[in-house]
Amino acid sequence: PPQKRYLIGGNWKANGTLAQTAGIVKILNQGGAIPLEAEVVIAPPAHLLGYVKDNLRPDVAVSAQNSALTTKPGAFTGELPAVLLKDFGLNWVIVGHSERREGFGGPGETDDVVATKTKVAVDAGLHVMACVGEKLEQREAGKTTEVVLSQLNAIASKLAREDWSKVVIAYEPVWAIGTGKVATPEQAQEVHESIRAFVKEKVGAQQAALLRIIYGGSVKGSSAPGLILKPDIDGFLVGGASLTSDFVTIIRAVK
Numbered sequence: 001p002p003q004k005r006y007l008i009g010g011n012w013k014a015n016g017t018l019a020q021t022a023g024i025v026k027i028l029n030q031g032g033a034i035p036l037e038a039e040v041v042i043a044p045p046a047h048l049l050g051y052v053k054d055n056l057r058p059d060v061a062v063s064a065q066n067s068a069l070t071t072k073p074g075a076f077t078g079e080l081p082a083v084l085l086k087d088f089g090l091n092w093v094i095v096g097h098s099e100r101r102e103g104f105g106g107p108g109e110t111d112d113v114v115a116t117k118t119k120v121a122v123d124a125g126l127h128v129m130a131c132v133g134e135k136l137e138q139r140e141a142g143k144t145t146e147v148v149l150s151q152l153n154a155i156a157s158k159l160a161r162e163d164w165s166k167v168v169i170a171y172e173p174v175w176a177i178g179t180g181k182v183a184t185p186e187q188a189q190e191v192h193e194s195i196r197a198f199v200k201e202k203v204g205a206q207q208a209a210l211l212r213i214i215y216g217g218s219v220k221g222s223s224a225p226g227l228i229l230k231p232d233i234d235g236f237l238v239g240g241a242s243l244t245s246d247f248v249t250i251i252r253a254v255k
């Protein structure tokens with residue numbers, strides 16, 4: 001396979017009855033060959049990680065949707081330490097999804113929490129999809145680059161240069177997540193380009209060139225082909241469509 005494969009992540013969020021899960025696993029297992037150019041990672045909710053790992057085709061990886069700040073197992077009720085995910089045989093986690101940053105009525109995760117979780121997960125041996133993205137009012141105020149780069153800067157500040165081989169940045173404009181309003185290829189490319197330029201400047205040219213920057217926000221089989229043509233779009237993080245057979249169409253779009 002080429003040196004840098006596209007990454008297609010499927011984020012099921014808090015969805016998945018046992019019956020629905022069996023159905024999606026079947027769709028993926030019977031979905032035909034995965035293009036050599038693509039690496040596919042599915043993130044089911046925590047209670048389904050074992051089931052999906054045991055039942056999903058082995059060429060699709062399984063990811064957690066979040067992991068804990070703690071570096072060690074212990075008295076952290078309800079938390080998922082990255083070291084335990086790794087021990088369980090998982091190699092991926094999503095960190096800093098906008099829904100977690102928002103907080104579900106609670107305080108939510110700050111840039112600093114997201115950055116620390118990223119570092120803790122990388123140190124545990126996991127690959128991380130670290131999410132960044134602006135809200136609608138921030139975009140309308142012309143602050144998209146500022147917001148995204150300050151989220152990215154928090155993450156970059158905690159990582160050593162060698163950690164970047166384990167990190168994928170998911171650009172997910174909040175106004176596009178779950179809304180059906182996908183960013184245009186030009187809108188996404190503009191932000192992806194500034195993310196790569198930032199990493200080149202702050203970390204190094206090689207890390208920037210190898211970094212996978214994936215787009216998330218209402219990606220569908222119909223919008224994926226246009227987005228993937230852009231030079232700095234290295235794959236997708238897919239929410240809603242990852243619960244349907246449209247996800248297979250998205251995977252095929254990277255060929």
Ligand code: PEP
Nearest residue numbers: 177178216217218239240
């Ligand atoms: C997501 O949850 O990361 C996401 C991009 O969701 P959706 O594809 O449904 O917008």
